[in-house]
Amino acid sequence: MIKRDLYLRRIISNMWNGEIKVITGIRRCGKSVLLFELFYKYLLQKNIADENIIKIALDQRRYYKFRDPIVLCDYIEEFVEKNKNQKFYLLIDEVQFTKKVIDKKNGDVEVSIYDMLNELKAYKNLDVYVTGSNSKMLSKDIATEFRGRATQIHVQPLSFAEFYSAVGGDKRDALDQYMLYGGMPRIVDIHDVTDKKNYLKNLYEELYVKDIIERNKLERPDILNAILDFTASQIGSLTNPTNIANALTSLRRENVNSTLVSKYLDHVMDAFLLSLAKRYDIKGKTYFNYPNKYYYTDIGLRNARLHYRQYDPGHIMENIIYNELIVRGYSVDVGQITERKNNEKISREIDFVVNNGDRRVYIQSAYQMNTEQKENSELRSLAITKDFFKKVVIRMDIPHNFYDDNGFFHCNLIDFLLGEVELW
Incomplete structure (x- = not known):
């Protein structure tokens, strides 16, 4: 197990800060290991009871039902409401696997995982941590969807x-x-x-x-x-995008627009x-x-x-x-x-x-x-x-x-x- 002490310290320093901790980074750089193994081990070493650490890996079959954000939210709320005198840690891996659903009990509105996590964040006895594939959960998503109430911890290779x-x-x-x-x-x-x-x-x-x-x-x-x-x-x-567009135009013998290059570069970044x-x-x-x-x-x-x-x-x-x-x-x-x-x-x-x-x-x-x-x-x-x-x-x-x-x-x-x- 490779120690990722720098990132682990960043997670620890943001515990119970009232915000959702979002672990981002290029895929396969170690986000899941950081949260589900290194941080989980840290919690156990701090005498946090295993039953108070709720781990949900959405890429695993036994957790598929929680890809419905309403089912996920209801499950967690039942947990924390029954035990208001205890503190809980929610660790969700691969949050991009969730889907948008219609909340039929509340006016047939469409809800997403962002809505449910913002709702869960209100519980004072729950600290929430999620990882997301860079292809589905990007830094700009965090800024808008979590309404400025998320802490991003970016992991490098x-x-x-x-x-x-x-x-x-x-x-x-x-x-x-x-x-x-x-x-x-x-x-x-x-x-x-x-x-x-x-x-x-x-x-x-x-x-x-x-x-x-x-x-x-x-x-x-x-x-x-x-x-x-x-x-x-x-x-x-x-x-710059213009230079790249000109180079590609020459190489490919077709007109490559610099605006298109700029947009594609933004996607890559x-x-x-x-x-x-x-x-x-x-x-x-x-x-x-x-x-x-x-x-x-x-x-x-x-x-x-x-x-x-x-x-x-x-x-x-x-x-x-x-x-x-x-x-x-x-x-x-x-x-x-x-x-x-x-x-x-x-x-x-x-x-x-x-x-x-x-x-x-x-x-x-x-x-x-x-x-x-x-x-x-x-x-x-x-x-x-x-x-x-x-x-x-x-x-x-x-x-x-x-x-x-x-x-x-x-x-x-x-x-x-x-x-x-x-x-x-």
């Missing part, structure tokens, strides 16, 4: 630290595996290389892509797949397959509308999408660093700063502008800086900020961490991912 806690061994060997196959939890238990690749390929094609198509009733799955191919090949590169990192003007202190960057939630899925043909360790490393920063709960943007040189404006990039409350750090991802030109290229953008925020260069080609003469902190990637260095 395994971080490298979580992955390494499971596989152990040589750290660099483990990182090489992680950079190739990513952190979907099932990968840890698959040892054959071909089986790993087939698992990720099937996840992508049979689960995620079909979910997006079916949920959004997409009429052009071919365009969706073309967008997924393009974004997979362009991680770490600035782009809603499904937590991609994340958008906005570009921030450091001097102007404003955001650009475009271009921005897209990163894959799991780098193994990205590699599987491209059939492992475009293995660019520099961009893969950048994607992994971005995901790690998001897991830690930071706000992450792509930095842009302009330098004047010989009466010419030169735009330079800082990979990540990372904010944590009122604290900020700039991060450059540099797989290696083995030439003077590469070093100048990576460090120049940090130097021209001329502010006092910490500057960090995360690298693969150094055996230990150090500060250079400019005060920039050079950090080994593995040390960063394992939390062995402080950013702040």
Whole structure:
């Protein structure tokens, strides 16, 4: 069992907060295990009686009747009303399997699981937790359907630290595996290389892509797949829907509309397959509308999408660093700063502008800086900020961490991912 202590602590800190706790995330990233095994075990360790923990897994046959939200609500209400002096925990897995029904007892109105959960939330002796497939329960659904009274706990695939806690061994060997196959939890238990690749390929094609198509009733799955191919090949590169549409128009020899690309990208991000990192003007202190960057939630899925043909360790490393920063709960943007040189404006990039409350750090991802030109290229953008925020260069080609003469902190990637260095 892989510990997911970060997410478990987030659940624990929100216990009995008067809101429904909704566990979201890309499918197969470990939401059900987190709730039904790790959190359940925690409750038992806190001497919560097993009969006071109501577990309903809607993907299992014996719980099919509770896919009717009225039947589910009536069952839970009977439980908590009979024992008002006791506290109960309701854990519902795969809530997307519920259906809308007509409430014949109350004016023939249509009700959904959201209506019933909002009703159950009113009970002071009931604390409610649900997981939902990203294809059916998205973050925008939570904001609207739960009327702003839900706490979302978003779960990512395994971080490298979580992955390494499971596989152990040589750290660099483990990182090489992680950079190739990513952190979907099932990968840890698959040892054959071909089986790993087939698992990720099937996840992508049979689960995620079909979910997006079916949920959004997409009429052009071919365009969706073309967008997924393009974004997979362009991680770490600035782009926008217009650029993607133009590229697809050229490749496919048909006019691909940028509005359609933008809409399809939104669907992909809603499904937590991609994340958008906005570009921030450091001097102007404003955001650009475009271009921005897209990163894959799991780098193994990205590699599987491209059939492992475009293995660019520099961009893969950048994607992994971005995901790690998001897991830690930071706000992450792509930095842009302009330098004047010989009466010419030169735009330079800082990979990540990372904010944590009122604290900020700039991060450059540099797989290696083995030439003077590469070093100048990576460090120049940090130097021209001329502010006092910490500057960090995360690298693969150094055996230990150090500060250079400019005060920039050079950090080994593995040390960063394992939390062995402080950013702040």
